Amino acid sequence: MNTILVGAQWGDEGKGKIIDFLTEDAHIVVRSQGGNNAGHTVIHAGTKYVLHLIPSGILRPGKTCVIGNGVVIDPVALVGEIEGMKKLKVKIGKNLLISDAAHIVFPYHRALDEQREIAKGKNKIGTTKRGIGPAYGDKAARTGLRMCDLIQPDVFSAKLQAKIKENNAILKALGAKPISFKEVNDTYLGAAEKLRPFVTNTVVFLHNALKAGREILFEGAQGTFLDIDHGTYPFVTSSNTTAGGACTGSGVPPHRMDRVLGVMKAYTTRVGEGPFPTEDAEISDMLHAMGREFGATTGRARRCGWFDAVATRYATMINGIDELAVTNLDGLDKLARIRVCTHYKLGRKTIEVPPTDTRLLVQCTPVYTEFPGWQTATENAKKFTDLPANARKYLHAIAELTGAKLRIASVGPGREQTIVL
Numbered sequence: 001m002n003t004i005l006v007g008a009q010w011g012d013e014g015k016g017k018i019i020d021f022l023t024e025d026a027h028i029v030v031r032s033q034g035g036n037n038a039g040h041t042v043i044h045a046g047t048k049y050v051l052h053l054i055p056s057g058i059l060r061p062g063k064t065c066v067i068g069n070g071v072v073i074d075p076v077a078l079v080g081e082i083e084g085m086k087k088l089k090v091k092i093g094k095n096l097l098i099s100d101a102a103h104i105v106f107p108y109h110r111a112l113d114e115q116r117e118i119a120k121g122k123n124k125i126g127t128t129k130r131g132i133g134p135a136y137g138d139k140a141a142r143t144g145l146r147m148c149d150l151i152q153p154d155v156f157s158a159k160l161q162a163k164i165k166e167n168n169a170i171l172k173a174l175g176a177k178p179i180s181f182k183e184v185n186d187t188y189l190g191a192a193e194k195l196r197p198f199v200t201n202t203v204v205f206l207h208n209a210l211k212a213g214r215e216i217l218f219e220g221a222q223g224t225f226l227d228i229d230h231g232t233y234p235f236v237t238s239s240n241t242t243a244g245g246a247c248t249g250s251g252v253p254p255h256r257m258d259r260v261l262g263v264m265k266a267y268t269t270r271v272g273e274g275p276f277p278t279e280d281a282e283i284s285d286m287l288h289a290m291g292r293e294f295g296a297t298t299g300r301a302r303r304c305g306w307f308d309a310v311a312t313r314y315a316t317m318i319n320g321i322d323e324l325a326v327t328n329l330d331g332l333d334k335l336a337r338i339r340v341c342t343h344y345k346l347g348r349k350t351i352e353v354p355p356t357d358t359r360l361l362v363q364c365t366p367v368y369t370e371f372p373g374w375q376t377a378t379e380n381a382k383k384f385t386d387l388p389a390n391a392r393k394y395l396h397a398i399a400e401l402t403g404a405k406l407r408i409a410s411v412g413p414g415r416e417q418t419i420v421l
């Protein structure tokens with residue numbers, strides 16, 4: 001069975017942990033979009049692993065991980081990540097493949113990302129400043145460099161020289177520091193030597209694997225409402241974070257996908273700017289005081305709010321989510337009453353679907369229904385029946401409001417804190 005796993009909210013739904021868990025039953029794990037803006041945290045046997053570009057499946061021996069054509073790669077960051085994982089005793093060798101068609105992120109992309117944010121002033125997106133938007137911009141403009149360029153030094157240096165010249169003119173006009181060709185050329189060619197053994201045509205690899213009956217898990221990064229087409233534009237990332245992105249970003253066709261699993265928190269969070277109808281100070285303060293909800297990539301405190309079923313219902317529709325994994329249930333353990341947004345009010349109108357126009361979405365107020373809390377620690381629950389009755393009711397209710405089947409509930413970061421229904 002081939003599974004696409006997507007985030008059903010604004011990212012940070014706990015996808016890394018669920019991927020790590022599901023990898024037990026898969027042969028191959030594929031990242032198909034985004035870059036090192038992603039931060040997937042997995043805690044196993046007391047060790048914390050934070051992955052940005054390498055699929056979370058890497059922590060399971062015997063599995064193959066693929067960084068697909070749809071990903072944008074910062075090669076220096078990737079080398080750092082591989083070396084960091086090796087220090088934590090994670091074996092990386094033939095189990096990692098990198099697409100030769102994946103686009104490359106350069107220092108000028110990061111500089112432009114930063115400059116564009118400054119220029120936007122109070123309308124800034126709150127990006128991770130990893131250069132993701134400008135790198136995808138070059139890809140769409142057909143002026144990007146790909147991994148197949150990086151591993152051919154002559155081709156690479158000539159193309160890079162032209163790109164640095166073009167971008168330095170822009171950076172200079174913006175009053176930013178120019179980028180040194182020599183420095184980038186040296187560090188990137190150094191990274192190329194380390195990455196070359198992993199670079200291949202991953203589309204062919206995946207099709208051969210399909211023919212051999214291997215099962216593939218597609219690891220989504222970010223979340224549905226950060227999707228460039230379907231998210232809260234312009235407060236989005238620059239890739240297709242929704243299920244379709246798994247096909248274009250890997251070269252595996254839609255009819256080979258068997259299941260879409262949506263991951264969502266038992267509440268809602270978002271990092272960066274942009275509309276967030278159910279944002280709430282009470283739940284934010286409580287979660288931050290518990291030491292929860294600080295970003296894995298930038299360390300920023302995430303904005304927190306109540307569960308938004310208008311959003312997750314829409315996510316179910318766009319992605320074709322058939323099964324749900326609800327994470328961070330334990331984050332709600334202390335609350336006496338828990339709110340869930342079932343609809344939005346826009347002026348006098350009650351609406352079921354988030355408005356496309358971000359200016360209207362900002363004006364929406366949530367209509368809540370309340371659930372009694374369970375006020376019991378859930379972190380040690382192993383089976384669904386171990387959970388307090390109110391927690392079980394809450395989980396069933398949010399799954400029903402979302403419109404998909406509840407399959408997994410997670411009560412902590414550990415592998416063993418995963419309940420399968």
Ligand code: IMP
Nearest residue numbers: 011037038039126127128236237271272
């Ligand atoms: P960018 O992807 O760095 O361009 O950032 C665009 C928006 O997406 C910002 O609001 C970021 O905070 C958000 N974002 C990007 N990657 C992630 C992620 O992995 N988790 C959560 N938010 C993200």
Ligand code: MG
Nearest residue numbers: 012039040296
């Ligand atoms: Mg994250």
